[in-house]
Amino acid sequence: MLNDFVLQFGPSTLGGLVVGSIYALVALGYTMVYGVLRLINFAHSEIFMIGTFAALFVLSLVGLPGPLSGFALVGMLVLLFVAAMALSGGSAVLLEVLAYRPLRKRNAPRLAALISAIGASVFLQELFALIVIPDVFGKPGRVDAAVPRLVDRDVVFTVFGTPVKTDQVVIFISALVMMVALDQLVARTKIGRGIRATAQDPEAAVLMGVNIDTIVRLTFLLGGAMAGVAGVLYAMEFENVAYNIGFVLGIKAFTAAVLGGIGNIRGALLGGIALGLVENWGAIFFGSQWKDVIAFVILVVVLLFRPTGILGESLQRARA
Template identity: 75%
Template sequence: MIEDFLQQFLPSTVGGLAIGAIYALVALGYTMVYGVLRLINFAHSEIFMIGSYAALGLITVVGVSAPLTGIALFGLLLAAIIVSALVAGGSAVLLEAIAYRPLRKRGAPRLAALISAIGASLFLQELFALFVIPNVFHRPGRIDTAVPRIVSRDVLFNIGNAEIRTDQVIVVLAAVVVMILLDQLVARTRIGRGIRATAQDPEAAVLMGVNIDTIVRLTFLLGGAMAGVAGVLYAMEFENLRFNIGFILGIKAFTAAVLGGIGNIRGALLGGVLLGLVENWGAIFFGSQWKDVIAFLILVIVLLFRPTGILGESLQKARA
């Protein structure tokens, strides 16, 4: 078994980095909303699903029939990221206005918001299964939807016995660029200062002139946009979508956020990458069918022994 692990270590590491980058992007939405509102937005997984279908819609409109290269590929990916980020971010803002803001204005307990999140999640799943996918994409709502291949699976280079493919490089690079941009936005801009101030002390932030409602909307917008980018990368990498794809992936992204330290942006990035790696390494020993079990076991262990996560730092302490 040790020999198998050593033989498959590098290929599993490459695959773990690719899926871990997607986990990290989705985890950012969980950690930002929790940092500002102390709310676990379990409907965030459906925002990811909406972003992935927005990417499919653009690919369908463009009419891609074969893998692209060069400027054509860069242009399509950039357009897909922008469209998916806007659609997913807008959906997240709408979700906040309908499912959370009325409860927040009335001072409802957090349990009410959690129940509302679960209800919104189920509603969005069934909306896509019964209406959007059959009528907009003209596919059966509860059957997997294939995504046309837009990126070749050519091997760019090798590291030991690991083959590094084009699609894997694009996923990791795109995720890293987007995550760095978000980190710098929160750490260095006026919007970021407002988000950090609201996370640290909402009452004091109001006295300093911060509009809490605007900050909450921006937080949902940014978190939703990250999920939209993740949706593009997921659709490109796995070439297969379903109305409930966000369910398991969303729980894993939440696990990544808790693992890194929920409320901490860099913790979400670290947690996502670590979860992707540990999942793939564990699959060498136990088989790929145990990947989900490994992720949930990690969540239980973290909650038992280090509930604050690896970094365990709140959003408001992000470096200025």
């Protein structure tokens, strides 16, 4: 067993970094909405799912001739990211307007918003299962669709004997750039100051001229955009999309947000990477079929022994 761990440590670590970066991007949506509204947006997993379909729509329209490289690959990635961010971000804003804002205006209890989130999640899943996939991608009853290969999986370099492939480099660097950009936007811009002020004290923020509705919309927009990028990267890596693709991954992303410290943007990054690594390392000992169990056990353990997560600092306590 130990010998297997040593032999598989390099590839498992690399795979954990790749999938962990996708978890982290999705976790950003959970952590931002919770930091501002104290709401667990369980429909966020379907916002991620919409991002995967946005990637497939664009690739289907463009008619990808084969794997790309160089400037062609960069241009295609930019197009995919823009389309997925627009569609996922717009869907997240629409979700806030239709499912959450009416409840917020009526000062409804948080349980009502939570039920609304679950209902929206199921609705979006069934919408894509019954309408989008049968009409666009195949016969009625089909629940998934293949994504054409975007980049060749050539070995770029090796790290301690572990080959690092092109798709892994693209995914990790793209995710890292997007997460750093979001962190800097929240930390250094006027929009970010508005988000942090609203998270700290909504009443005081209103007195200082902050439009709460605008800030909430921007929070959903940014979180949805990050989920859209995650959807593109997921489709590129696993080359498949499905109407229920966000269910398990969404719970894992929520686990990552809790692990890092929900409400903490940098905690989402740390939690996603940590979850991806532990999940892959655990699969060496217990088998890949236990990956989901490992992730959910981590969630339970964190909630029991350190509910504030690794970093523990919430967006509400961040300095303005």
